[in-house]
Amino acid sequence: MNEDEAFEYVKNTLRKEKITPYHSHELEVVKSVERCINCGLCISHCPVVAAVGVDRFSGPRSIAVELSRSPPEFWSTADVVYLCTGCGTCREVCPKNVDIPEVVNLIRARIFEHRPDLVPKSLHVLREVLTEYYLAFEPWEDKEEKNESRDMRLERLGLPFVQDKILDKAEVLLYPGCQAEERAQEVREAAKVILDHFDVDYTLLDDMSCCGLPSRLMGDHETERVLAKQLKEKVKKLGIKTVVTTCAGCTSSLSDISYRNEWGVPAVHILEFLAEEIGLEKIDSATKGSTEFSDVHVTVHDPCHLIRHTSRQITDFALDILRQLPGVKVTESEANDSCCGGGGLVSYHSDDVAKAVVKENMEAIQKTSADRLVTPCPLCTAQIESNLFKTGSSVEVDDLTVFIAQRLPKKR
Amino acid sequence: MCMSDSEFDVVVIGGGSTGTAVARDCAMRGFRTLLLERDDIASATVGTCAGMISSGLKYRSEPDIMKMCSTEVVHLNRIARHIIMKNPILTPFRDLSDVGSDMEYVESYSEHAEERDVPEMMFLTPEATIAIEPLLHPDVVFSVYYEEFFIDPFRLCLLQALDAKRHGAEIKTYCEVIGFETVNDVIQGVVFYNRITGTTEKIGAKIVVNAAGPWAPKIAGFSGAELELRLNKGAHIILDRRVVNVGISVKALDGRYIYLFPHENTTLLGTTALDTWEDPDSLVASFDEIEYLMRSIETYIPSIRDARIIRTMAGVRPLVADWKVPEGKVTRGYQVIDHENGLISFTGGKLVMCRHMAEAVTDIVSKKLGNDSACTTHEKPLPGNEADVDVEALSAEYGVSMHALERMRARRGTEMTKILELTKDHPEWKTTICTCEPIIEAEIRYAIREEFPQTLNDLRRRLRLGTGPCQGTFCTYKAASILSEELDLQGDDFLVDILDFRAERWKGIRPSMRGEQLAQEELAQGMYSCVGNLDQSDVDYDLKPWEEGV
Amino acid sequence: MDMECDLLVIGGGMAGLVAGTLAAEAGLSTILLRKGQSATAYSSGAIDIIGYLPDASEPFSTPEEGLAAIAGLYPLHPYSIIGYVDGIKPEDVVDEIVGRTRDTITWLKEKLKDTIAPLSGDFKSNIFPITILGTTKPTCLVQKTMYSEDLQTREDSVLLFTGFSGNADFNPSVAAKTYLEDRIAIGEPPRKVGHCTLRVSPFGKPYNVSSVEIARHLDHERSIEDLATQLKPQVEQLGATHVAVPPVLGIKTAMDNKKKLEDQIGAEVFEMLGFPPSVPGLRLQLALEEMYRTNGGKMLVGHEATSYIKTEGRITKVSAKAPRREMNIEAKAFILSTGKYIGGGLSGDENGIRETVFGLMTVTDAYHSAGEIIPSRYTNRIAISPEGHPINSCGLTLDPHFRPINEDGVEWASNLYSAGAVLAGYDYSIEKSGLGVAAVSGFSAAKHAIDFIKEVA
Structure with missing residues (x-):
């Protein structure tokens, strides 16, 4: 056998033995997981364990000391590892900051490669959408209908319509993310309203494509790479200075890929952009005169991808901005930072688990007696809204970007 | 009497x-x-070996022995395949001059490869070598690839x-x-x-x-x-989880070969060879042995010190008494x-x-x-190897996680259904006791009843109890309670069992203690000394051979 | 976005939260950085002050006795540092140490009074609560749910150990046997014990029922009544006067649950000391955080101190890293309370022991440099013994103002203070002094830091 044949033979053997060599960036994750001392603090804090019990989801500790130790056996973790919502609570409470969310992705990638039959079917369906449309949702077939839906939403929310700006060159790229692009269009529109109001030189993509987070979460490295590469090319072509997004998942994901793939451009959430670039004083003076809205009592939900995957400081920005909006009273909920269950693609295949996870939030939200919940993420908004609705709650839910945009005076 | x-x-x-x-x-x-x-x-x-059922590669000067080894691998794969796994192995070279006359073994290894159902020894390019094991030093000029089988000893x-x-x-x-x-x-x-x-x-x-x-x-x-006999000490370092994708065998600082083998859910780094006249019961790995292994493997895997060492183990080879030749040359x-x-x-x-x-x-x-019955030990399967096991189906039937069952299968093969049957009357025995391995309570009870253990250490050998990164920090108490209940032990004996097990784990942890094992031990002390107050216990605890002395 | 404050506390365990609370209470703007939870969150719920001298076999019956012995024999023990006051008379040193410790404990008890982890016991004497092993250990305070009034003094006491089916964290039959043998050996009550196993299935399964699941379940309405119904016949059958349960009585409602149970079964109920992940540790951590926030402290969770700027002998800024953002925090003074190996304040390998944030000098139990030691050589052959392992006494050494010192024996920075397990000179596991040293050193470091900040201002 010559050397090339030999390599093919060995690769084939590794496949049979279900061994995929760790990539160099994965070695950091593996090293992090080795730090686990089995203390179990994560189990006391994991929202999925709290919701469904340690028998159904054996929890982050089990992922660290048990499930991630032997790659040839990764397939056998398929009954557990897809139930992680990736909220990052474990990593945050861990004295060793063991990177459980990433090792979950690593394991899922191995299952995806070696035992696709054990990957939940709905994730394969999602994959097909992603590979066909480069978006996490099937796009509207009829552009007109899409616009009608958008206009209805804008009307209901009292938001003005700002024309899409697609420029060759701009300071800022507004990246709405798949949810705001195809489903929660009001969030995309609200972001435009805000940027427009503060005269930000921004552009949208002429051809929006997914950041790759869903592919990463299901372990589909190949699609993840394709999507990340596409986006990098688009960003590079535009020559922008900052990417601003309205989605929590996109914030952490874009921060991650922009760093790893050397975009040389930071990616921030619109709240960060408001607090750090626009400044609270400007927002204050802009919203001061706004009288169109009656007083409202809100409570806030902090998206995992912002607070635990990016920085807790973003919550402070949200509260700072909310507290200076006229007529807005904020009451913090006891479960403000507890996962809504919408993460990790869990709701795609185990909706009962996602629902059980969000239950804690539901109860805490009711307890605040707020009439509105705001959250800076369209996915959390959707997850919490549908669950509140099902429980017959009267609490309304708004994406925070929309909530802020509503309180800006209409530009003439 | x-x-x-x-x-x-x-x-x-x-x-x-x-x-x-x-x-x-x-x-x-x-x-x-x-x-x-x-x-x-x-x-x-046997409890301190790497579990390799060697093709006899190292013994190329003894062709009969290589042949015997190869045949025995075939037999073991027949009678005990449920406790055997295959390791692909790379021997990388950074320097062509290291190769020298060593290449003879390629031929002798390959001679018997077919009967073991493994390929002949192969050569790989540096690119292929690094792709298979990215941890390897980038200066590798080529590598040799072969396959060996490993058993749970x-x-x-x-x-x-x-x-x-x-x-x-x-x-x-x-x-x-x-x-x-x-x-x-x-x-x-x-x-x-x-x-x-x-x-x-x-x-x-x-x-x-x-x-x-x-x-x-x-x-x-x-x-x-x-x-x-010529007693010869061999020490291993045990690393948490499979840190390498395949086994790595390299030329050590003194020209011998050492290896880094993925073994179950750990990686073994070994071994040393020192003639010894010590009491085998008191042997532990020395600082020099640990450094010898680390520095040797470091020349090929520069980042090896980032990996977590969970413990060491040391044992004695009872070699034939050939003297005045290096250990490696003894038959x-x-x-x-x-x-x-x-x-x-x-x-x-x-x-x-x-x-x-x-x-x-x-x-x-x-x-x-005066008995003329023929030997059948190479034909009759060992318990558990009678048939294949469908882990997914058993998981669905008994409601125990697939991973727990896959690990149980690797220990027990078909026998595992007997354990799972116990959970029909005692569903509470589905509870996980050792979280690293993992092991459920039913298997511990079954092992106590059927496999004559007397102590937690005996349970460890049967179940891999307490062999993970936490080294029994958490399962010691839980398993001791079960053992105590099953054997109806006195309270003092229950505490002695805990102390014994901690002592045995400590024997291996102590010599290589560094990194997160410091935190792990702080935690173990926090549990058994600080909370349990066992450092102050007045039970009759006999010092172990390795604990005696200053 | 960068931040500013008077005092920056690095580390959010007992030491850091006590220090931060004291500073916030004194009106200083205080930020606490926490990269993860710490050993405090694993603790059994007991606040040990001092149980034993190293290598001694008799426990101290009072903390005061223990502190006096420490002051006499271990002049560089964190407790002993309290006694280094300018111009103090030698005969007043012990009083100073005892006084500060008493003040801290009194203060802490008061602060935690209305939280989910109120404390019982007092500074006057050590108590000997039961552990899940069936052993007892000396400590000073326990959470109220863990306190038994008269189990070990009442001549006719009968104790029922209660476990839960499918919860491997506690085995009642083994604990009962171990405990009874011990009581018989020392000839003290209770003279009769029993055990039983109850069923609590928060998720409908009688297996893999974790302690925190039981605790959370018992926080829900009606569940404690169901438990009482199961427990009552067992108590009556044995004639139990006391019931020992593993530490699972609830997270938010444990005190109420204890009362409700006692009312319904007619026996005193208490939680034993257990192993991590422990519910009382969780309660204590939450209660301490609440205490800190209520007093006006700000917490930055998920942030790790990664680098610093030091000019003219003073630290001016520390950078804090979140998963995907980084910021600088400017402060007038800093408290380092990052814990030992578990907390991550110290790390060690075959080349020595390091302090992880500032690279401060570390010392061994004998106050020699620990910067280049081989850890295994600072351990004993015997795993569990009253000598402990010297490696667990490594850490920072302080000046009388609780500032870490450098090789020259002077403070490394004029505005850096330190407290808790990152300090050298004590092995909390064998002394039984962990949370006590953490609280008292946190209290002391904060006092000095507050004085410093006020002087500067």
Whole structure:
């Protein structure tokens, strides 16, 4: 056998033995997981364990000391590892900051490669959408209908319509993310309203494509790479200075890929952009005169991808901005930072688990007696809204970007 | 002395890989067989090996031995495949001058490859080598690829013992032979101290097989015979999880070969070779041995110190007494020595040969006792290897996680259904006890009832209990409670069991203590000393051999 | 976005939260950085002050006795540092140490009074609560749910150990046996014990029922009544006066649950000391955080101190890293309370022991440099013994103002203070002094830091 044949033979053997060599960036994750001392603090804090019990989801500790130790056996973790919502609570409470969310992705990638039959079917369906449309949702077939839906939403929310700006060159790229692009269009529109109001030189993509987070979460490295590469090319072509997004998942994901793939451009959430670039004083003076809205009592939900995957400081920005909006009273909920269950693609295949996870939030939200919940993420908004609705709650839910945009005076 | 009138055809001394194999063969050929082990099954030499059932690669100067090794791999893969896994292995080279005459083994390895169902030895480019194992030094110029098989050495010994038992043999652990009854210098009986009952007992024996490993000379001495061994210490470092994708074998600083092998859910780095005259029970890995291994592997895997060392282990090879040659040049063949006084001893040998050694000695026994039944130990499966196991189906049927069952399967094969059946009456026994491995309560109860453990350490050997990164920090208490309940132990004995297990784990943790093992030990101290107050316990705790001294 | 404050506390265990609370209470703007939870969150719920001298076999019956012995024999023990006050008379040193410790404990008890982890016991004497092993250990305070009034003094006491099916964290039959043997040996009550196993299935399965699941379940309405119904016949059958349960009585409602149970079964109920992940540790951590926030402290969770700027002998800024953002925090003074190996304040390998944030000098139990030691050589052959392992006494050494010192024996920075397990000179596991040293050193470091900040301002 010559050397090339030999390599093919060995690769084939590794496949049979279900061994995929760790990539160099994965070695950091593996090293992090080795730090686990089995203390179990994560189990006391994991929202999925709290919701469904340690028998159904054996929890982050089990992922660290048990499930991630032997790659040839990764397939056998398929009954557990897809139930992680990736909220990052474990990593945050861990004295060793063991990177459980990433090792979950690593394991899922191995299952995806070696035992696709054990990957939940709905994730394969999602994959097909992603590979066909480069978006996490099937796009509207009829552009007109899409616009009608958008206009209805804008009307209901009292938001003005700002024309899409697609420029060759701009300071800022507004990246709405798949949810705001195809489903929660009001969030995309609200972001435009805000940027427009503060005269930000921004552009949208002429051809929006997914950041790759869903592919990463299901372990589909190949699609993840394709999507990340596409986006990098688009960003590079535009020559922008900052990417601003309205989605929590996109914030952490874009921060991650922009760093790893050397975009040389930071990616921030619109709240960060408001607090750090626009400044609270400007927002204050802009919203001061706004009288169109009656007083409202809100409570806030902090998206995992912002607070635990990016920085807790973003919550402070949200509260700072909310507290200076006229007529807005904020009451913090006891479960403000507890996962809504919408993460990790869990709701795609185990909706009962996602629902059980969000239950804690539901109860805490009711307890605040707020009439509105705001959250800076369209996915959390959707997850919490549908669950509140099902429980017959009267609490309304708004994406925070929309909530802020509503309180800006209409530009003439 | 408690006299016993039991009379055995064969008494086997030693519960290691050879002793249990002999007991199995003798029992299968219909001899009344007793195995006496002073500690527990697989508690010495075999318990500190890497589990490689070697193709004999290192012994290319002994073609017969390579051939025997290869055939034995085939046999073991037939009788015990449920506890065997294959490791692809790379031997990378950074310097062509390192290769030299070493290439002879390519041919001799490849000669028997086909029967083991592995490819002939192959050469890989540096690019391919790094792609397979990115941790390797970028200066690798080429590598050699081959495949070896690895067995769970504890389970192998235990399964041989259990199989012997199923064929009528008696297995007595914690029974230390202290002498022989002789008439005209011929052995008539064996005298032993039963450490469980605290009594001295005697049984009659027609033939005694001395498979006591490092202690074989001592046993031979009891009969007035002389036996010499070359005892050689080997130490391993155990790393948490599989840090390499494949086995890596490299030339060490002194020109020997050392290896880094993924083993179950750990990685083993070994081994050293030092002639030793120490008490095997008190041996621990030395600082120099640890550094020798680390520095040697570091030349090929520069980042190895980032990996978490969970412990070390040290054991003694009972080599044939060839002197004035390096350890590596001592024959890896074995010798059967008939002392012509009713005692037959072994020297030398390797794990992979244990069945062959048993066959050879049982043939002699048969001849002496006039029995002509043929050896079948290479044909009949060991318990659990009767059929394939469908883990996914069992998981669905019994409601236990797939991973827990996959690990259980690797220990038990088909036997696992007996354990799972227990959970029908006792669903609470589905509770996970050891979180690293993992192990559920039903398997612990089953092992206590069916596999004659006396201590937590015995349970560890049967179940891999407490062998993960936390080294039993969390399962010690839980498993001790179960053991205590099953064996109806006194409260003091329960606490002693905890202290014993911590002591044994500490023996291996201490020499290599660094990194997160410091935090792990702070936690263990926090639990057993700070909360449990066991440092202040007034129970009768006997210091272990390695704890004595300053 | 960068931040500013008077005092920056690095580390959010007992030491850091006590220090931060004291500073916030004194009106300083205080930020606490926490990269993860710490050993405090694993603790059994007991606040040990001092149980034993190293290598001694008799426990101290009072903390005061223990502190006096420490002050006499271990002059560089964190407790002893309290006694180094300018111009103090030698005969007043012990009083100073005892006084500060008493003040801290009194203060802490008061602060935690209305939280989910109120404390019982007082500074006057050590108590000997039962552990899940069936052993007892000396400590000073326990959470109220863990306190038994008269189990070990009442001549006719009968104790029922209660476990839960499918919860391997506690085995009642083994604990009962171990405990009774011990009581018989020392000839003290209770003279009769029993055990039983109850069933609580938060998720409908009788297996893999974790302690925190039981606790959370018992926080829900009606569940404690169901438990009482199961427990009552067992108590009556044995004639139990006391019931020992593992530490699972609830997270938010444990005190109420204890009362409700006692009312319904007619026996005193208490939680034993247990192993991590422990519910009382969780309660204590939450209660301490609440205490800190209520007093006006700000917490930055998920942020790790990664680098610093030091000019003219003073630290001016520390950078804090979140998963995907980084910021600088400017402060007038800093408290380092990052814990030992578990907390991550110290790390060690075959080349020595390091302090992880500032690279401060570390010392061994004998106050030699620990910067280049081989850890295994600072351990004993015996795993569990009253000598402990010297490696667990390594850490920072302080000046009388609780500032870490450098090789020259002077403070490394004029505005850096330190407290808790990162300090050298004590092995909390064998002394039984962990949370006590953490609280008292946190209290002391904060006092000095507050004085410093006020002087500067």
